Amino acid sequence: MKRWRWLPYPMLSLSLTLLWLLLANQLSVGHLLLGAFLGWAIALLAGGFWVAVQPVAKPLTLIRFLLLVLMDIVTANIEVARRILGPQAKLHPGFVVVPLELRDEVGLIMLTSIISLTPGTVSADISDDRYSLLLHCLDVTDPQALVQQIKSRYEAPLLEVFPCSAL
Incomplete structure (x- = not known):
């Protein structure tokens, strides 16, 4: 899977955005934008803490x-x-x-x-x-x-x- 430099973990960003919307308990443009920003920023900042996962042999x-x-x-x-x-x-x-x-x-x-x-x-x-x-x-x-x-x-x-x- 190709990773973009500006969006290194798209699934994590999407998950954090959805989590924000669930926590806010409101679907509005403002909450969607804030959730997307938080999802992007947290994924970008936390990227250095991820460990490399070895491929599963069996x-x-x-x-x-x-x-x-x-x-x-x-x-x-x-x-x-x-x-x-x-x-x-x-x-x-x-x-x-x-x-x-x-x-x-x-x-x-x-x-x-x-x-x-x-x-x-x-x-x-x-x-x-x-x-x-x-x-x-x-x-x-x-x-x-x-x-x-x-x-x-x-x-x-x-x-x-x-x-x-x-x-």
């Missing part, structure tokens, strides 16, 4: 992976609700360090987002060298098993989908 693997993540989110919601509503003596919250093979920004963003979206786990910190991820977990009975589960269930498919993001 789109079908990505679709299967996203379905797996969706199922994990639903399952984790049920499990967290069961543990929260049950006796709290069974909870063992704690921090776990996960060594990483991913180096790509997009892959790391996806991994940390998936972990944080799954109830019961939160990505707390990533090391400056991107070699480890600190997680806070609601229930940590076996830290090594949790590390292996995250590496095999989430990191391995991301490495397969984005092969150039490995070590």
